[in-house]
Amino acid sequence: MRSFLTVTGAAGDLTLLTIAEMRAAAGLAVGDASQDTALQAMEAHNAAAIMSECSIAVGAGAPPTLRKERLTETIYQAYAENLTLSRRHEIDIDSIVEDGVTLLDTDFQVDPESGLVTKLCDDFPVCWSAKKIVVVYDAGFETVPGDLKKVATDFFRTTWREQKRDPLVKSQRVRIYDVDETQQDFWVGSVPGQSVDGPVPDVVAGALARFRNQPV
Incomplete structure (x- = not known):
């Protein structure tokens, strides 16, 4: 990855x-x-x-910086149980696009402190499996x-x-x-x-x- x-x-x-x-x-x-x-x-x-x-x-x-910023992270070959975002603290995800498909808010869950993103299917954790994922998010302390x-x-x-x-x-x-x-x-x-x-x-x-x- x-x-x-x-x-x-x-x-x-x-x-x-x-x-x-x-x-x-x-x-x-x-x-x-x-x-x-x-x-x-x-x-x-x-x-x-x-x-x-x-x-x-x-x-x-x-x-x-540890201060709040808007970030775009592009992840390739995302085959894992969780995604780990490059920045942490007070994570707020704006959007996730997985192989060209925009996910719904119910399709994932994020730990705002660690930056771990879990994919969900019927509210159950599943593994990520994508060639390319683009995550737009805010991270850092206001x-x-x-x-x-x-x-x-x-x-x-x-x-x-x-x-x-x-x-x-x-x-x-x-x-x-x-x-x-x-x-x-x-x-x-x-x-x-x-x-x-x-x-x-x-x-x-x-x-x-x-x-x-x-x-x-």
């Missing part, structure tokens, strides 16, 4: 945090707009890193859920603070006695709490289990 994903209605907003939430995470006053450009740039970078960590499927026409927002907030707070220091510095000692002396020790190898290969720190990655785009 092979599939091709196209974004036909891209999300208008890819952010996971509002500007007020970014300011709060950065320790700024509610009305302090002096750092908004830097805040928004960092939030965009962090959101993209989260999408990468979660392996969100890339559709032609727009960057990957409102960012609280658990995802918390992860994004914690990640943002950490990265905002880290820009003011070198994360490779293990310890720093400043001695002022007759002569100003500074000693720095650096981490060798990976930095504790930070993934060696992943786009986000381990503590953030561990909180993203629900949102990972894994085969079901």
